[in-house]
């Protein structure tokens with residue numbers, strides 16, 4: 001009985017938290033008043049004409065209405081984030097499914113069922129605010145938990161390791177990857193000399209380079225990528241006992257990537273591809289979901305891992321320490337206003353709550369200074385915590401005052417502590433067990449500017465990652481290195497990269513070097529360079545299958561949910577099989593869109609009208625996960641004569657997407673040399689069916705199974721397709 005009362009109280013508190021957050025944001029939004037006024041509330045009689053001396057005369061300086069409007073406009077931009085400038089955000093909640101009371105006293109991690117409101121921002125790193133979504137880059141994955149004990153920010157990425165080990169090198173890394181300073185090119189790309197110059201001289205970047213050249217750096221969707229806290233943090237329980245922890249976000253829809261050629265084309269066709277995908281999914285009620293997982297490591301076990309947990313270029317393979325699922329993140333509300341929320345949100349790895357603490361990772365330690373500092377210049381002063389999106393749901397009280405853009409009207413005479421004047425009683429911090437307690441850790445003298453020798457292993461984890469990839473994933477990594485290095489103009493830089501790669505895997509290095517017009521990679525050459533260490537750690541495993549995306553597909557249902565299928569049609573399209581397949585796809589949560597040469601309608605073979613959603617030009621194949629070409633002689637013939645339609649199919653084939661062609665629609669495969677039901681060899685992910693009713697259901701099931709595989713990487717003759 002007592003328990004259920006407690007439960008009810010807890011739930012009502014949780015509800016209060018979320019409601020308070022929503023109310024807070026609402027209170028700052030403007031009402032639907034129709035009267036136009038200045039910011040001072042003075043009604044504006046005419047919003048089309050400035051005040052002039054005569055109808056054809058000069059404008060008057062006294063026109064405060066014009067001046068206010070233009071002045072506000074002139075100041076509407078704030079500095080973009082120096083990194084992670086391009087992003088998309090969403091509201092939602094985090095629900096704890098397994099109590100972590102054994103490990104932490106953090107309030108929001110105590111009781112299974114507790115819901116905490118969150119705001120999440122995904123981002124690319126290198127590009128400016130207006131750059132394209134689908135560039136090759138790390139993706140930021142930052143979560144702000146509005147807990148009852150204050151805000152907790154988990155500011156992570158979609159890759160579990162980082163380029164450099166010490167924050168001292170962060171500005172150099174960012175300067176190297178950003179557009180080159182003399183001509184400010186290229187935008188949002190690592191494929192240029194300065195990036196590879198820097199990384200080839202910093203072998204500690206090698207592990208991260210393997211990830212960034214892998215398909216992880218071109219996700220199909222924010223909803224289909226993992227997130228990681230990257231650093232090792234600490235969880236501290238009520239008794240003050242500490243455990244190390246690594247945080248993981250695992251997407252319910254599985255982890256999926258684009259093809260590099262596709263990613264580049266999308267960057268032109270729809271630069272907002274990832275933003276739009278997130279926005280539309282939430283707007284349609286397909287709320288993205290991730291599981292929160294933790295890898296917990298005791299202090300003693302940390303010593304026995306074979307590498308240093310404080311080194312952010314290393315990860316703990318799940319095969320060594322399993323990931324324990326403890327909660328879920330659901331994004332269920334789009335922002336009302338991009339600037340007020342997504343742009344002004346200020347994350348900070350130093351926003352922690354009691355029970356969560358830092359490790360001595362030197363990269364993390366440097367971040368603790370950087371994020372407040374950057375918000376001061378980006379958001380214009382020390383009061384950014386008062387912006388509605390940054391404000392906690394719990395009260396806050398301290399004696400900080402004033403500053404730019406202060407919203408709070410602090411009351412009373414007292415702005416110091418201790419005092420005896422504020423409430424008639426002395427207000428004092430008790431210094432006891434309440435509030436945030438830093439983990440009591442013995443520190444090691446002396447003061448020193450040197451890295452720990454335990455950070456010297458720069459290659460064993462890169463090799464582990466390489467060994468863990470599927471053959472197709474390995475090919476993609478090789479192709480990515482080749483592409484990037486082909487854009488590097490100085491051959492010596494290309495050479496340095498492959499010489500370093502020879503320490504990861506000799507075959508990888510050789511393959512990468514092949515088309516680059518440089519010498520065969522020489523591991524010894526790399527070993528002679530300044531700063532190079534070849535202290536290979538000993539990992540207890542050769543490969544970690546958990547690191548492969550392809551080897552870890554999601555459950556079938558999840559793999560189909562929200563997938564987009566293009567249906568190519570023209571007049572005369574045969575609807576029978578199409579309807580059956582459409583129904584099967586919709587049952588699994590996939591969507592179908594009718595694509596034709598023009599908008600409006602096409603006539604079906606039975607004389608009905610079929611509404612068209614898109615044209616080949618406005619919604620090309622790269623915007624879809626799969627393609628369906630229904631039967632009907634007239635439709636197939638018209639499509640065959642339309643270059644855009646033929647290109648649509650060829651391109652989808654090249655990008656290893658699933659194709660289903662029915663009856664006469666199979667003619668569109670002719671250019672590919674694939675037999676239309678003529679007994680030719682089956683091609684992975686190409687489903688060929690007939691118009692007649694028998695077998696329609698099976699056809700649908702085959703197509704669904706093909707889409708669930710995401711892509712058919714090992715498809716023949718892909719390189720021969722001119723798309």
Ligand code: HDD
Nearest residue numbers: 081083084121140141142156157167170230366370371374
């Ligand atoms: Fe950082 C933004 C993630 C290292 C300095 N970082 C930023 C964002 C993410 C990360 C997701 C965007 C937050 C948002 O959406 O507003 N950063 C990381 C991760 C790192 C990392 C996972 C390594 C493990 N960062 C890092 C270092 C420094 C910074 C070592 C500096 C010493 N990061 C910043 C910053 C940014 C930032 C300059 C730019 C905008 C902002 O903070 O708010 O302060």
